[in-house]
Amino acid sequence: SFWIMLVGFNLTFGPMHILGLQGMSRRIDTYARGYGFEFWNMAATVGSLLIAVSVVIFIWNVVKSKRDAPHLPPPGPDPWDGRTLEWSIPSPVPVHNFDTVPQVHGRDEWWHTKYAENDEGKVVRVATVEEAAQTGEATDVHLPSPSFWPLAVAVGLPLIGYGLIFNLWLALIGALLTIASLYSWALEPVDDPDAAHDHHDDHSDDEAEATDPGAADDSTEGDQQ
Structure with a gap:
């Protein structure tokens, strides 16, 4: 679809520049014979048909992918063995993007996380995608509040x-x-960063015990009795 669109696009609009240099006006649907416009207009017509074919292929691809998606395994975070950091997070992308802010040490950081050179100078894999990719399960990432x-x-x-x-x-x-x-x-106020996360409630009992150790001891003695 992409290559057909690329060829069709250039074949459609490239001849229009030549036609303009030959003196053909824009936005006309007919012209007299003998001016030398026939060949390049035919080329543009063929190009437009190629664009239509590429669009049909694209629509077919979307429909087929939608139909087959329930029967296919999830694509995972890096189906194309990419080089840049956007491929290090799950798909679909979590609302917070990265669990932790990546530390970039050089160009194509994600690629170098997965591959390195051995003693012989050959590129070898040092980590699988599952080992290196972020899980997207972080619950302590602060997100801005909704705003209109x-x-x-x-x-x-x-x-x-x-x-x-x-x-x-x-x-x-x-x-x-x-x-x-x-x-x-x-100047819009910012909500409590931990207000919307479950882990804040999960640790409420632990925080109470930490602030009042005596209460925890009393409850333990009561259980033993």
């Missing part, structure tokens, strides 16, 4: 652009909306 202010900023910015072209008052409204949204977004 980014949406307000996204509304204000197009108003600025549209207003600068057609109406400066509209641009002013967009600028005020954007500035107010950014200000409110920056």
